[in-house]
Amino acid sequence: MRAGRPISAQVQSAVANLLAELHAISGCEKIGLARESFAAILCDVATKYLPTETTEAEVRTFLLTLRIEELALARACAAGHNSAWEAFLIRYREKLYQSALRIAREDSTARDLADSLYAELYGTTTRDGERISKLASFTGRGSLEGWLRTVLAQEFVNRYRRTKRLVSLDEENEDGAQFAAPAPEPLPSADSRLESSTDAALASLPSEDRMVLAAYYLEGRTLAEIARMLGVHESTISRKVDKLAKSLRKKILTGMMQQGMARRQAEEALEVDVRDLQVDIRRSLAQESPPATFLEKKEALPLQQKVAPRAKS
Amino acid sequence: MQNIPKIVRAKLQRLTAESHPDADLLTAFAEQSLAGRERDHVVEHLARCGDCREVVSLALPPELELQPLKKTGANWFRWPVLRWAAVAAGVALIASIVTMQYRRQRPTELASNVMQAKPAITTPAQSSQPASQVTVPRTEVWKETMAAPRRQAVAVEPKPAPSVGTIFHGSANSPNRTGGPSAGAPNAFGRAIGGPIRGLNVAPSRSLAFAPASENPASAATAEKNPGPAQAHQAVAVAGASQMVEVQAETAPVTTHPVAQSQAQEQFVQTEPADQAPVPADQSEAVGKAKPALAQGAPSGMAPAPLLHPGPNPMKILAAPRWTISASGALQRSLDGGKTWLDVDVRADGSMSAKAARDDAPLSTKKQSTPSVTTVFRAVSVSSNAIEVWAGGSGGALYHTVDAGNHWARVVPSAVGVALAADIISIQFSDPRNGTVTTSNAEVWTTADDGQTWHKQR
Numbered sequence: 001m002r003a004g005r006p007i008s009a010q011v012q013s014a015v016a017n018l019l020a021e022l023h024a025i026s027g028c029e030k031i032g033l034a035r036e037s038f039a040a041i042l043c044d045v046a047t048k049y050l051p052t053e054t055t056e057a058e059v060r061t062f063l064l065t066l067r068i069e070e071l072a073l074a075r076a077c078a079a080g081h082n083s084a085w086e087a088f089l090i091r092y093r094e095k096l097y098q099s100a101l102r103i104a105r106e107d108s109t110a111r112d113l114a115d116s117l118y119a120e121l122y123g124t125t126t127r128d129g130e131r132i133s134k135l136a137s138f139t140g141r142g143s144l145e146g147w148l149r150t151v152l153a154q155e156f157v158n159r160y161r162r163t164k165r166l167v168s169l170d171e172e173n174e175d176g177a178q179f180a181a182p183a184p185e186p187l188p189s190a191d192s193r194l195e196s197s198t199d200a201a202l203a204s205l206p207s208e209d210r211m212v213l214a215a216y217y218l219e220g221r222t223l224a225e226i227a228r229m230l231g232v233h234e235s236t237i238s239r240k241v242d243k244l245a246k247s248l249r250k251k252i253l254t255g256m257m258q259q260g261m262a263r264r265q266a267e268e269a270l271e272v273d274v275r276d277l278q279v280d281i282r283r284s285l286a287q288e289s290p291p292a293t294f295l296e297k298k299e300a301l302p303l304q305q306k307v308a309p310r311a312k313s
Numbered sequence: 314m315q316n317i318p319k320i321v322r323a324k325l326q327r328l329t330a331e332s333h334p335d336a337d338l339l340t341a342f343a344e345q346s347l348a349g350r351e352r353d354h355v356v357e358h359l360a361r362c363g364d365c366r367e368v369v370s371l372a373l374p375p376e377l378e379l380q381p382l383k384k385t386g387a388n389w390f391r392w393p394v395l396r397w398a399a400v401a402a403g404v405a406l407i408a409s410i411v412t413m414q415y416r417r418q419r420p421t422e423l424a425s426n427v428m429q430a431k432p433a434i435t436t437p438a439q440s441s442q443p444a445s446q447v448t449v450p451r452t453e454v455w456k457e458t459m460a461a462p463r464r465q466a467v468a469v470e471p472k473p474a475p476s477v478g479t480i481f482h483g484s485a486n487s488p489n490r491t492g493g494p495s496a497g498a499p500n501a502f503g504r505a506i507g508g509p510i511r512g513l514n515v516a517p518s519r520s521l522a523f524a525p526a527s528e529n530p531a532s533a534a535t536a537e538k539n540p541g542p543a544q545a546h547q548a549v550a551v552a553g554a555s556q557m558v559e560v561q562a563e564t565a566p567v568t569t570h571p572v573a574q575s576q577a578q579e580q581f582v583q584t585e586p587a588d589q590a591p592v593p594a595d596q597s598e599a600v601g602k603a604k605p606a607l608a609q610g611a612p613s614g615m616a617p618a619p620l621l622h623p624g625p626n627p628m629k630i631l632a633a634p635r636w637t638i639s640a641s642g643a644l645q646r647s648l649d650g651g652k653t654w655l656d657v658d659v660r661a662d663g664s665m666s667a668k669a670a671r672d673d674a675p676l677s678t679k680k681q682s683t684p685s686v687t688t689v690f691r692a693v694s695v696s697s698n699a700i701e702v703w704a705g706g707s708g709g710a711l712y713h714t715v716d717a718g719n720h721w722a723r724v725v726p727s728a729v730g731v732a733l734a735a736d737i738i739s740i741q742f743s744d745p746r747n748g749t750v751t752t753s754n755a756e757v758w759t760t761a762d763d764g765q766t767w768h769k770q771r
Contacts, residue, residue: 049351065346103371141347142340146372150336150343153371157364198320207353210360214325217317219363221370223635224697228376229359229369231345231741234695235637238651245315252318270318 011046014059015039022063026072032081033072041075042066045139071140078123078136085122088135092148093118099149103156113159117152194269197255201248209244216241330361343369345743374744376697417722634699634717642689644704646718659688659704659712659721688712694740694748703764705737705750713764726750726758726767733758733767 019039028038045066046059054062076084100114101107123133138147202210208230215221215229216237223241227234249270256266334342334355341347342355359366635647637654645654690706702718705711711733712721726733735752742748750758750767757770 099375102375137335137337139335139337141337142342142344146340146344146374147336149372149374150340150368153368154336154339156371157367194320198318198324202321202324207357207360210325210328211356211366213317213321214328214360214363215366215370217322218325219366221366224695224699225370225373227695228373228697229343229366230356233693234635234699235693238635238637242315245317248317248321252321270320 005047005052007043007047008052008054010054010056011043011050011059014056014063015042015046018042018060018063022068026068028072028076031073031076031084031087033076033079033084037075037079038072041071045071048139049141066140067143068140070144071138074135074138074140074144077121078133078138080123080131080133092145095145096148096152099145100152103149103152113152113156117148117155191256191261191269193256193259193261194252194266197252197259200255201251204251205244209240212237212240213244328361330358330365332358333362333365334358339365339369340372343372344374376744417720636693636695636699636702636704636718638690638693638704642691642706644690644693644706644712657718657721659710659714659723691736691738692740692750694742696742696745701745703740703742703748703750705740707736709734709737709752711737711740711750724764726760726764726769728758728767728769731769733769 016039019035019042022042023035023038026033026038028035042063046062050059050062073084073088077088096118097110097114100117101110104110104113117134120134123131123135134151138144142150205213212226212230215226216223223237224234227237230237252270253263253266256269257263261269338347338351338355342352342359347355359369635651637645637647639645639654639656643656644659646657647654688706688708688710690704690710692705694703696702700717701713701715703711703713709725709732711724711726713724714721733750733752733756735754735756737750738753739751740748741751746763747761748759748764750760752758758767759770760767
């Protein structure tokens with residue numbers, strides 16, 4: 001299946017011990033997957049995600065978290081078993097198109113997306129005479145239905161991001177300054193103490209907080225959306241955003257003062273920064289993604305994507 | 314919400330990430346199947362990578378939107394045969410609303426009732442498939458109320474009969490909360506109602522016979538116990554097809570306040586004797602007058618004027634409601650995007666506590682016997698559209714709303730004779746149907762049918 005790290009003894013042992021149990025749940029026989037193949041798949045998956053030092057007990061626990069039945073189905077499909085493919089179609093074909101529609105929000109794009117993924121799943125691309133199916137990479141960490149949605153979303157993001165980028169570059173040539181403004185780069189006048197203090201303040205935040213900040217302020221996602229992404233209540237995110245906005249400012253100010261700036265000086269440095277936000281509206285609009293309609297969002301997103309790498313250079 | 318300094322924004326934008334997590338990991342993350350270091354790693358990546366955030370967001374499992382009034386219209390209204398059925402539906406609607414409201418008082422049945430009632434009731438709002446859907450499930454109600462509200466049925470006549478407008482208007486005012494339905498083919502419905510209703514107009518002698526002759530609404534008013542409403546009724550009666558339909562549309566929303574509804578009914582009975590033919594009046598005026606008039610007339614000893622109170626008209630709510638629990642454990646709702654928050658009183662069935670002006674009616678018999686202790690909420694779970702909400706707190710208090718908090722149902726999870734009575738500390742609904750409630754004494758209760766049945770896990 002997957003040429004990777006050598007399979008450790010613990011993994012092999014854990015798989016062997018659990019095999020009977022897992023094989024029973026998997027429904028392998030119905031879809032034509034051989035027991036040995038199934039065992040090999042389990043070993044591969046465990047090896048992929050677990051570091052070599054993992055104990056057998058941990059491997060066992062890990063294996064029990066997998067979606068065994070869906071894993072077997074996916075891999076059986078990838079291996080070309082027709083009965084498996086039939087079962088897959090019955091259960092997932094409709095969902096595939098529905099999910100594509102929800103993601104693309106527009107009929108023709110959705111169908112395009114779904115069709116191309118469908119082809120990839122079936123494995124029309126051949127390499128060395130073998131049919132390669134995308135389902136071969138499914139590992140059962142998440143549900144198959146969710147995995148299909150994720151893959152669709154990835155394809156969607158890749159696609160329109162790629163095209164959009166081209167468009168943006170072209171537009172940039174015409175519009176000049178508007179797109180060329182290196183927004184992510186701090187203003188030349190930005191105090192180095194302000195910068196370092198901001199860096200430190202951000203770094204001190206747990207990753208979840210930074211994710212919330214980015215999602216809320218950069219992409220304009222709703223609190224509800226962010227909450228769903230993180231699996232918490234909307235009110236939690238609401239409180240978090242409020243707290244963060246306030247505490248960030250405080251932290252940055254404190255950081256600057258610790259570096260020797262007087263309070264007023266620090267506040268001014270930050271104020272100048274904020275003022276700029278209002279003055280340079282055009283630039284702000286180009287970068288910020290306010291809660292926008294889908295189409296607007298489509299255009300806004302790639303701008304950030306495009307600018308970020310450029311800023312690095 | 315406060316903004317962040319621009320430099321912070323700039324810094325966030327500059328974050329880069331390499332080695333995106335594979336689709337399996339992202340899926341597992343979105344489904345909350347990751348834990349510990351693995352999850353941290355993914356979150357860290359998501360903090361830096363906008364693309365992957367987009368992917369996770371797009372790949373989230375679909376939330377079933379509660380859209381009570383979404384059915385698209387059909388054209389069968391144009392069939393004369395079905396108009397009659399539509400009329401019957403209209404009357405049954407009113408009757409069933411009343412009956413349903415009484416039933417709603419019992420919390421245990423609430424969930425199922427609301428759910429059933431909602432689709433059943435809301436359909437008539439659409440000029441699409443009302444009759445068949447409403448009358449069938451509600452036939453018994455229809456029959457039992459047939460006798461009394463005969464006149465009300467008659468009142469459904471649009472042009473000639475005054476009460477038509479009144480009935481609908483009356484009921485329209487009460488359920489002034491839930492989102493207005495999109496009146497599909499209003500005029501068709503209106504006309505449809507008008508026609509066949511005449512057929513019903515058999516017995517009810519004097520009043521609501523479709524006497525086109527216009528009479529002085531004033532006299533009707535004076536003879537009326539509550540002059541205000543009567544006049545309003547008369548005035549409203551004028552409502553022609555379109556007007557009535559507009560009103561009709563307002564009626565549709567499921568969540569009508571019980572008392573207000575019954576009150577509307579009662580008022581009709583009261584206005585019976587005084588009822589006269591409609592008086593041509595400006596339709597908009599009529600409605601305008603009727604509304605406040607009804608509002609005044611409503612609480613003749615009964616409570617739910619709050620609904621008639623010019624509270625937040627559900628049709629005007631544009632932003633998705635937001636929910637939170639205050640520091641003191643009160644459940645709060647914001648309808649303006651977070652600028653203002655109002656405490657939500659889950660026990661006052663159907664009224665916004667903030668404006669529960671007349672919510673002190675002796676409805677103890679109708680309302681569920683609520684303890685005098687106010688619930689301290691500790692957990693709230695909001696659906697993606699913020700319309701369906703579960704809130705839980707002290708003493709096993711678990712409340713559920715499917716209409717953005719205008720009406721609440723107390724839900725008492727119980728399984729095998731054991732009920733949930735401990736403090737609820739967490740509510741998690743992964744989708745509208747499946748949810749988990751955790752209590753302070755480590756009980757875990759789950760439901761897979763949106764709270765109708767529960768299973769105690771530990």
